[in-house]
Amino acid sequence: MPQSNETHYDFSQEELLICVISRLLKGIEHVACGVSSPIPGSAALLQRKLSGGSTRVTILLSENLQFLNDGVTELFDCAAQGRIGAFFLSGGQIDGKGNINLVGVGDYPQHKARWSGSFGSGFLYFVVPRVILFREEHTRRTMVETVDFISAPGLSEPGVYRPGGPYALVTSLGHFSFDKKRGGFCLETIHPDHSLEEIQDNTGFDFTIADGLKETPVPEPELLELLRGQIAEEVADPYPKFAKVVWGV
Amino acid sequence: MIIYPDAESIAQAIPDGAQIAIPASRSGVAMAVTRALISQGRRNLHLIAAPTSGFQAEMLIGAGCVSIMESAGVTMDEQGQAPCFVRAVKTSTIELRDSTCPAIISALQAGEKGIPFIPMRGLLGSDLLRYRPDYKVIDNPFGEEDDPIVLLPAIVPDVALFNAPLADRNGNVWVGSTRELMTLAHAAKKTYVTVEKIIDDDLYKDKLRAPATIPNLYISGIAEVEKGAWPLGQPYEYNIDEPHLENYVRQAATPEGFAEYMASNVTMENRNAAE
Known part of the structure; x- marks a missing residue:
């Protein structure tokens, strides 16, 4: 929840995560983001501002923040050609090999819990170079040893056309990179007020730990000012509820 | 009409x-x-x-x-x-x-072109493919090396x-x-x-x-x-x-x-x- 705005050094979890994801988007020419992903969407808009406008942002189905006009196929065609540098995916379950499950818990098709479905993941995960997995809930329920259903695999057999795939995993506890060679996640930073033990206790899969493991950098005052001003206004267009809750705009 | x-x-x-x-x-x-x-x-x-x-x-x-x-x-x-x-x-x-998403759209595009199937990247190694016996995998006939690709019926x-x-x-x-x-x-x-x-x-x-x-x-x-x-x-x-x-x-x-x-x-x- 948002904290007091009295000093710029207070920040909300949303603001921290936005800044973490924004750093992962550096150098990307075109970021696309789903209509129900306000934190990644805000991160993309922040990065656009920080890049001086050289990062293009498409928020799918928003009225003013997309450049596509050829129906739903265009996003996928665009991605297939490498015209989308970064995209966000999530999962009801994410496992240590980067497999994601958007379908359900238990045996298919009579799941114990059934979610909406795989959406574009079965394709976009293969072709977008920098897929950032984002799931706030970091528990053994979401971060599992092996997913019950593979909507999209983290790794492919040699010979499979795979320019894209997992690049990072961001949760409410920390930020992991994905090591394609080893085929697993590596813990890079731990968010303030959390610990390695907490992350280990809440993760169902094995992961490696970066040599220079450190605390996630807190948002600089200038970034917070930018977020609460111009970016909050921009975010309010595609994500009105989120902008209201987090920044009261 | x-x-x-x-x-x-x-x-x-x-x-x-x-x-x-x-x-x-x-x-x-x-x-x-x-x-x-x-x-x-x-x-x-x-x-x-x-x-x-x-x-x-x-x-x-x-x-x-x-x-x-x-x-x-x-x-x-x-x-x-x-x-x-x-x-x-x-x-x-x-x-x-x-x-x-793009599999359904691509299959409809095959329908609008009057062709029987259409190839699409992705899907390989997913359980989506595993539970869709109507989706087939072939080797790209135009590729120089092994290149498996999924075919979707129109x-x-x-x-x-x-x-x-x-x-x-x-x-x-x-x-x-x-x-x-x-x-x-x-x-x-x-x-x-x-x-x-x-x-x-x-x-x-x-x-x-x-x-x-x-x-x-x-x-x-x-x-x-x-x-x-x-x-x-x-x-x-x-x-x-x-x-x-x-x-x-x-x-x-x-x-x-x-x-x-x-x-x-x-x-x-x-x-x-x-x-």
């Missing part, structure tokens, strides 16, 4: 067992026709969500109209999971064909059904930039459209509007139905009725609640239409 008097007459043109292609919740969904299909007791529909669905599939499934559901996702969006869909999946009362729906802002009296339908509706109309054997308004101008002769207009060649029938997508939104016209859907999801959490919702919404709709 027939100009029908109302949503009920369009529903009557769609038979039991039809394979119906429907657009995503934000692209213009023919909800008035959907309620009419339910009140007319349509059965064994095969829904193809292009590429996802929400309240439309949810209601049809809850009312027992659907035998096969093909989609990349069924969701009530902001309101969360679709309760009747989830119940039907868990009890296997519908046959599920899970897919991914989809040629019996019917495409959607709601659009405008049509003219010749049956040309203006869809704006929701061009996936054009793909649906091109691929389907028959296309029925409810529109917010039928106008006297010829849309096809208007140079600005013609490029975003589906020519009447593809259109089997239209009907003017004001608020034809309600309680979903209609691009260029009106927003989604969130409170209505919020209330729906709360009520439909139990089969009894769903029945109550249907009793007070679907039949009332017909009573109003009959007046």
Whole structure:
């Protein structure tokens, strides 16, 4: 929840995560983001501002923040050609090999819990170079040893056309990179007020730990000012509820 | 091309067992026709969500109209999971064909081209592919090295059904930039459209509007139905009725609640239409 705005050094979890994801988007020419992903969407808009406008942002189905006009196929065609540098995916379950499950818990098709479905993941995960997995809930329920259903695999057999795939995993506890060679996640930073033990206790899969493991950098005052001003206004267009809750705009 | 008097007459043109292609919740969904299909007791529909669905599939499934559901996702969006869909999946009362968005769109594009299948990247190593025996993997015949690729069979729906802002009296339908509706109309054997308004101008002769207009060649029938997508939104016209859907999801959490919702919404709709 948002904290007091009295000093710029207070920040909300949303603001921290936005800044973490924004750093992962550096150098990307075109970021696309789903209509129900306000934190990644805000991160993309922040990065656009920080890049001086050289990062293009498409928020799918928003009225003013997309450049596509050829129906739903265009996003996928665009991605297939490498015209989308970064995209966000999530999962009801994410496992240590980067497999994601958007379908359900238990045996298919009579799941114990059934979610909406795989959406574009079965394709976009293969072709977008920098897929950032984002799931706030970091528990053994979401971060599992092996997913019950593979909507999209983290790794492919040699010979499979795979320019894209997992690049990072961001949760409410920390930020992991994905090591394609080893085929697993590596813990890079731990968010303030959390610990390695907490992350280990809440993760169902094995992961490696970066040599220079450190605390996630807190948002600089200038970034917070930018977020609460111009970016909050921009975010309010595609994500009105989120902008209201987090920044009261 | 027939100009029908109302949503009920369009529903009557769609038979039991039809394979119906429907657009995503934000692209213009023919909800008035959907309620009419339910009140007319349509059965064994095969829904193809292009590429996802929400309240439309949810209601049809809850009312027992659907035998096969093909989609990349069924969701009530902001309101969360679709309760009747989830119940039907868990009890296997519908046959599920899970897919991914571009696979459904590509298969419809194969349909519009009159070709039997289309290749698509991705899917390899997923359980989507594992549970779709109709998807095949071949080695790219043009590749120099091994290059497995998935082939999707073309989809040629019996019917495409959607709601659009405008049509003219010749049956040309203006869809704006929701061009996936054009793909649906091109691929389907028959296309029925409810529109917010039928106008006297010829849309096809208007140079600005013609490029975003589906020519009447593809259109089997239209009907003017004001608020034809309600309680979903209609691009260029009106927003989604969130409170209505919020209330729906709360009520439909139990089969009894769903029945109550249907009793007070679907039949009332017909009573109003009959007046």
